[in-house]
């Protein structure tokens with residue numbers, strides 16, 4: 045080998061090393077937190093309100109900005125005696141790829157703060173900084189990343205579910221109406237992985253393995269939690285905790301490989317105090333980066 049050959053070899057080895065140590069895309073927790081606040085600035089966003097329509101427009105506008113293929117799934121539902129026109133929103137990235145991941149979050153907020161310590165607040169709406177806006181904010185920040193960098197193997201569908209949070213505590217079936225409709229009307233091959241993100245904005249974040257997720261999709265739980273631990277994200281806890289009837293359960297019942305990333309231990313759940321000051325960019329960052337690594341890691 046002459047000198048030129050040696051230099052070329054060194055260059056090639058250098059490039060190979062660079063590609064091995066190449067950083068995965070970086071989730072920006074501050075961006076996500078800003079989008080959490082922007083949703084809350086619209087006001088509480090219960091089904092049937094003008095504010096949920098503004099939130100829908102907000103999500104669609106962001107998805108269009110990021111170049112996603114946007115689809116609206118409209119459906120009629122009666123929840124607790126009231127009729128609603130629900131809308132699930134899907135933003136698809138790289139729709140030509142057959143291997144797919146669904147990332148889901150609900151964008152409606154509960155019309156009643158019925159877990160508030162003050163009974164006079166029980167008929168007031170929840171602002172839903174954590175319970176609603178946090179999951180949407182993480183998904184939209186991932187959308188920003190997807191607009192810039194293509195995952196190696198997967199197309200991604202960001203799905204924003206309507207009518208998750210209008211249920212009665214006595215009736216499991218009255219929750220997650222939008223995701224139930226979505227799962228029951230799915231046509232074609234199912235995605236390889238589905239991950240629902242809910243209530244992960246709490247500044248005091250701790251995410252146990254949710255019971256249904258662990259028992260139905262143990263490999264996906266293991267994969268996500270392993271990524272978290274590799275990243276040093278200690279908020280992901282190895283304890284298996286409550287069975288939660290969240291949007292992932294609609295998917296599981298319909299045969300999807302689905303899990304929920306949720307911190308259900310939130311003092312302000314379904315109170316008028318579920319406001320942005322209880323949430324942090326760091327918590328959104330922790331969860332967002334784990335999901336980004338799942339998408340981009342080879």
Ligand SMILES: [Zn+2]
Pocket residue numbers: 154175209314
């Ligand atoms: Zn809720």
